[in-house]
Amino acid sequence: MGTLFTLCCAVLLTHGTPWSQTNLNVGRHNLKADDSFITIGDGSLLEFEFPENSKGVIVVSTWYSNSSTKGQKQTLRVQSLDPEVLSILNVSFSRVSVDAQSYIISIRSGFPGRVQLHIQLLRQERDSAPVLIAERTDYFIIVVPWSDDPASRLIRSGGLSHFSEHPVLFALLPVIFVNKCAFGCKVEGEVLRKLLRRPVPLLLGAVGQFLVMPLYGYCVSQLAHLPKALALGLVITCSAPGGGGGYLYSLLLGGDVTLAISMTLVSTVVAVGAMPLSSALYGQLLGVHAALHVPFIKILGTLLFIAIPISLGVLVKLRLPGLTRLLLMLIRPLSVLLMVGGIFMAYQMGASILANVWPHIVVVGVTVPVLGLGVGALLAQLAGLDPPQRKTVSIEVGVQNSLLALAVMQLSFRRTEADFASQAPFIVALSSTSEMLFLVLVHLARNHLCPPANQCDA
Template sequence: MLSKIIIELIVLQILGISLGEVRKSFVPFLSLDKTKFLLYMKTEEAIIVRSNYKSPGSDRSYLSVFLKDLEVAQVVNVTKMSSEVTNFKINLLTKRAGETSLTIQLWDFVGGQDKLIEEIKNIQIKVIFKKTETLSQASLHFDSFALMLILPMIFLNKCAFGCKIEVETLQIVWKKPLPVLLGAAIQFFVMPFCGFIFTRVLVLSQTLSFGFIMTCTCPGGGGGYLFALLLEGDVTLAIVMTCASTLLALIMMPLNSYIYSRILGLNGSLHIPISKIITTLLFIVIPISIGVIIKRKVPKWANYLEKIIKPFSFVLMSTGIYLSFRMGLIFTKTMNLEVLFMGLLVPALGLLFGYSFSKMFMLPLPVCKTVAIEGGALNSFLALAIIQLSFPQHKADLATVAPFTVAMCSGCEMLFMILLYKTKKIIFLYVEDAKLKSLV
């Protein structure tokens, strides 16, 4: 037996093949996460191929890619990404539903000529038609008239918010900024961190986790004013806090997007369009600023605008709840108990942190209610905009489950709180009235 091995080694040496090369020939240089890929039609998809091949001289290795059926998909480009490990990124553009196979070849330029190092055949590619509606198709099935009606309503409503801000109130907040600082700390530090922790505990996917974290880092929504009014909070403070958190969001939302996308390992598949995020937030900030100017320069116009806040806020909040439920019904097929739990947990945590922190600092009850509302009633649709701008469409559709679930659950929780509060108040008044009548 030993003599047979020695003879084989001698033969290999005669042929000029070293023992190391024999060992290498059985160890593949290329690796993929899987050999079967399911892709959606009419999208650009990326496949990552890892290579542990070390070129003898300068690294001139490259990857050749061949598709069997070019009617199903085509190769857009192949990008070499070198760091500690060489990765190749294959971008495929899918055309129609069907199946094809992919062949990849690793080449190197050795001794003045191209040498085939390794080949992987029959990587299965299946392209399917996407039956579920995308966000743009499902959430906004409005005709042009309805859309033209809603956008001016949003603009006027934000202007009216600005008109409600008194200079004296700003001076008071400037001197006693604790409620605003508490709200900002909860919205931009505590809530995103809690969102990250709970998504990791529930083992949600990276994309869905990012969706929930971005929802947690949103500023207060316009409905906060209406909730503060119905729950007898500090209405003026609610408006000031919403405006302040929206201004801070210009910095904090892009920053949190960057930080948590890196922590989640999404930096390769996520593009954060900071300029577009800021533009989206400016759409909210600019009308509010215009309202403040109108209040100072043309008080008569400000009086008219202030009268529309309540009905406009009610209409826009109702529209938001309607859209949330509509999208919630579409997403029920992809929603599971973990996602629903997160949707219920996020607004509940915001309310709890806001009220608890305010009580710790012994703030008045109306202020405690307002800080709690600002922490729990988040502007989830801002997270929706960021997700749509940051991800490819197929991943954006998965991540948007988060803001819509939170918006739907938040609306239900706030409406339940209002119902409970009003019922309690009616019962209290009834008991007091009965006591007075018994005394008479």
């Protein structure tokens, strides 16, 4: 598609070249010695349209007549005043004639919008800075959305796939439900009563998830010079509540499962108010004025999908001891299966986005779970919590529900821009799952080589 579009652009913008060249030949005799000009195509248009997310070319013709500077090198400099709408890939010299020089400008369009070009013709003198000959700022490129016809949809296919549409997720739903019932069998009533009397871990989780992490997302996006939409996607991801995998990791890493479930439920409720506030605040700081939509229905669905099977598991623990023993036997293998299945699904769906993702967003995404784990561990250490609770608070702060962040992106932006902004939650989710799997494998290997009974487990 990119090659086809480039050829089309070259034809469209150079179809008037013979006519333009004729006019140049006629007009050359009317130019004074120091006259110069810059034109795009045949010079008859000041605005050109390109479809979003495409590559193309612009043909620029220049003329400069000054007998005292003949033989000196001339260069063309082209700048897009809004790189998120249009980026300049390179400027290459095309040909020179008696009357004019031609340059081919390779461009890549981004989000729909109107962008001004700054074109400068420079004379390069030996051992000195370039001298400006002529410049133009009255040319504009209008990036237009793709039409919604079937052919355009086929061209756009291959973008970010959505977690909620993936068939593997539907295949795993029964396993997820049974696994959550098994977690309900792990809930300890005494731990819940202690949390009601002293909810310090719950408060620490809220502070880490909704204050520290969004601030980090904003700061690191500025340091990495991320585009506005991508920076906001990162901030919203860092503002998301704890994910359902938090209590899964707590189980496998020797944390407090009851605390983990409680923190996930509480943070999901708090997210109803915290995510809109965080999105509005950092959206203002980033200069993104899109109307952000927090998926309240999805948040409610997340709450119910956690609360209902876990409550059912609690009832099974009270009434059916035989079934409880079976579920507790299945909880670890099912948890590992879901973790591996989640990584497989994420990598498979993200194949297209991983091929085009910016390298620095990968680096930034990898740091988010690491920082969250560190912040949670530090807060828990300062609060004097016991080791299982420290692990749990650390995990809950470090593992975000990236599905909610993805939903915010898809509801708030156009599809193309939403997929671009969704790189942040996707990379964070993939990094988080991969890093936690690594920690689980290290933990299991350490326990195998140095069992806790020998007090080798730190």
